[in-house]
Amino acid sequence: MAIVLHRPRVSGAAGRVPSSTIRDLLALTADDRVLSLAGGLPAVGHVHDQVLADLAAQVLADPAAAQYGTTEGWAPLRAWAAGTLADPPADPADVRITHGSQQALDLVVRTLVDPGDAVVVEHPTYLGAAQVLAAADAAVTAVPVDDDGIDIARLADALAAGLRPRLCYLAPTYQNPSGVVMSAERRIQLGGLADRYGFVVVDDDPYRDLGFAPPPPRLRAGVPPEWSVTLGTASKVLAPGLRVGWVHGPGWLIDPLTRLKQAADLHTSTAAQRLVAEAVTRPGWLEGRAIRLTALYRHRAGVLASALRRAAGDRLTFAAPRGGMFLWARLARGRATDLLPAALARGVAFVPGAAFALADPPDDHLRLCFATLGDDDLRTAADRLAAALH
């Protein structure tokens, strides 16, 4: 008989990453009768055309696209990504291509954070960031977001009181989930704090091209270059299914990040990088997609907001979305996690606010995605949600 001296046991990192509420929800919403406002699926079908298919055939006709590539990434794509950054201009040598911006975030955190290191996030924050920080065993301080973004006075107080974060992770432009845009004044103040206390500022900026008005400057305009990291992605306007993102940052961070990337997966798909490079450098094509998607999302945000106001009245309050893909609504009373089973029973799904924080969850909020469903479905979903509220 075998003498089992060790039983199966997983690492601390694996044990710390919580199961995602979205994961569990997506399992529930696989039921076709449920209208999902829960996912964050871009309307890729709406802007679908033959271009990606044609370019994919062109790229794969070259056997070099099927070969190994460098860990740094495909040079023309790095050059393009650097070109999207101005004020100050960016050097392609400081750009790395990643398997989506989620990987960029994971690599930045693994490059900077040892267990117990302090990290600042917005409250609420992107749930993918919460998972990465849980795996890294970061000591997370969540600073509330108001209508002008993260509360800089509170952050300044915490720093003055001794908080010494390794990094501050923000999605300051049409934030997921709150939709908030950080004010220009606070962006400058944050840069001053980064300079004074010495911490990396990560600007996760996937929704920049999906604003209903011109976007604000990027965070990096006000942050010292040695502390400034910017994440970008092809997921929101081009195609999430290609998993192509990028990270720009100072050499002291990007060089060790590259070694971790090599250990993590050698390099990002050569074929996907070449396909994205061909697509984004096609004159006017990407811009056209962004314009069509933004018009669609603006329209859908309006449809959902009107339908919610009509059906739910003062039981839900929210600011009109200014861009991105999400409407962040507050319950007049009750808890969103309690509302969810009733909503699912009536055929509508959403993400409870509690998913967007590691502690002190904002459970009086719900995140509603307006990007995916058509007008009629959005109205039906609002009616079902209102019925569940009763």
Place this chain on the structure above:
Amino acid sequence: MAIVLHRPRVSGAAGRVPSSTIRDLLALTADDRVLSLAGGLPAVGHVHDQVLADLAAQVLADPAAAQYGTTEGWAPLRAWAAGTLADPPADPADVRITHGSQQALDLVVRTLVDPGDAVVVEHPTYLGAAQVLAAADAAVTAVPVDDDGIDIARLADALAAGLRPRLCYLAPTYQNPSGVVMSAERRIQLGGLADRYGFVVVDDDPYRDLGFAPPPPRLRAGVPPEWSVTLGTASKVLAPGLRVGWVHGPGWLIDPLTRLKQAADLHTSTAAQRLVAEAVTRPGWLEGRAIRLTALYRHRAGVLASALRRAAGDRLTFAAPRGGMFLWARLARGRATDLLPAALARGVAFVPGAAFALADPPDDHLRLCFATLGDDDLRTAADRLAAALH
């Protein structure tokens, strides 16, 4: 003036991952005048046809291929990967699709290993594994490989003396770099040790379809299912540039691994997974590629071996390769790291054996890739290497 209280500093994990010798070499071999036996580039051009391009166009014509997918992976591809495993049969529910098998390895290690945990590897071992284990701060025990694979008696002694590894990582079939095939007897013995002491056995098996004779059974045939992990990849026969691999293992490991994968990059490229699924399920096509590549590699291995025997004589000794992509040669005298600058000066590159171990490096060896270059280049490379040996 700014008072910088924190200076830039990277995490322990980032600091521990060494710069790869291959990375540094690839920079040198970008010079067209250098014939590279250093890289491990499959001869994708040799088996190139229009099929991948046609399938890519077909896949990308469906907007669903551009959309987000599940972290677990595309179900038809998981089913296919499970189907490549027999004795015992595998359940697709226990398969996850990863961004190459390098990511699978990184995720397995992150799921199992806390800093300081013991891990057993072969000596020499795959350098990508060495990087992953360095990042994880594993306490690595390297057990020598002889002509029958890892020295099981030595491993048994170490276990009896108290070694308690979390996992044992092996590439037992045409190992990179040594080319060795682990004997059937040792495979069964290893399974017995895993059962007795309770540790995960990782069978990294990329070269299985590139053997010059029928391959041995997989390790999992002799390892208890709860301790058995198998890695697979589309990189060696299909296309490394697509970055599609997979991992099969027990639920207690695969479930938390899935949460780490979600944090790491959400999911593997939808488009790449669908493309690979279409390609590998095309009747006879993948098998045809494997047959053509194996015949080519067998021929090239013979060309390189003959040229080395003729040009270098007894200054280099090696066993005839039995499969895979590498010839592992031993220097009669001197150190491979000392030989490298002379070889580069004469226009030939290789990887010194020292790259394939974390400690006690086998610096009397060189790894020579016979997969990439054509016959004339292989002969010229052998002549240049022999000249450098003088």
